[in-house]
Amino acid sequence: MKRLVIIISAVGGILLIAVVALGIRAKVNSINKTQNGPSSTSLVAEAKELEEKNELLAAKDIYQRLVNEFPGSSDVMNWQKKAEDINIKLLLSSEITPKSQLYTIKPGDSLAKIAAEFKTTTDLIKKCNNLSSDTIIPGRKIKVRNAPFTIVVDKSQNILFLKSGEEVVKTYIVATGKNNSTPVGTFKIVDKIPNPPWFKPGVAQPIPAGSPENILGTRWLALSVPSYGIHGTTEPQSLGRQVTQGCVRMANQDVEELYTIVPKGTEVTIVD
DSSP: OHHHHHHHHHHHHHHHHHHHHHHHHHHHHHHHHHHHSOOHHHHHHHHHHHHHTTOHHHHHHHHHHHHHHOTTSTTHHHHHHHHHHHHHHHHHSSOOOTTEEEEEOOTTOOHHHHHHHHTOOHHHHHHHTTOSSSOOOTTOEEEEEOSOOEEEEETTTTEEEEEETTEEEEEEEOBEEGGGOSOOEEEEEEEEEESOOBOOTTOSSOBOTTOTTOTTTTEEEEESSTTOEEEOOSOGGGTTSEEESSSEEOOHHHHHHHHHHOOTTOEEEEEO
């Protein structure tokens, strides 16, 4: 019996040594892989060089690679912002991307008709094709976005995510409702108003756009839940907090950008 115990102990010791050895080897392989692969410094340099050459798609891919491969870096937020800034540059430029295409204008087309067909906005079509008016010429080729956007608002972080599929195109700091008053659920944008007047409760006349008292700022995107929307602000210092009457508040330059990008019908999901 003693001999059997000794044999089992010996075998157990061998197995333990083998397991430890495998663990060490895996760790060494992981270290070697990191050492043998490009460093974050070299990847950043490569991304910057691509940006200077205006090769924005390739540069964005490297910044996203940095975020994925070096998640513990103190620079990860900067890399994410660089990727998002490039997303917007590409979106507003004439460069064709995997989520856009060249469209040949047909007789009888209008910007509104084309925008409705591709579920985009006339503002975005004009912006990325450098059009100064709504006049278009049959036969001309223009860039159109052919992939829809969605919006997610996270009340716990006071962040609005502009998404395309699973990709986060851009994140925006927002303010949401005090006492958790911003409704939770999935809604749609049902109306868009530039420079909206504010119908302040208890005040007979609407407060005009541009007035310091008009809390809606420069844009209003109405949601399918009555009386709630996404809008600008005259109080940018309030962003990042839960201080509104229930609406989602953005910096004016941010809501103007969002207004250009998303059409009526865009899905908006608000979560706690």
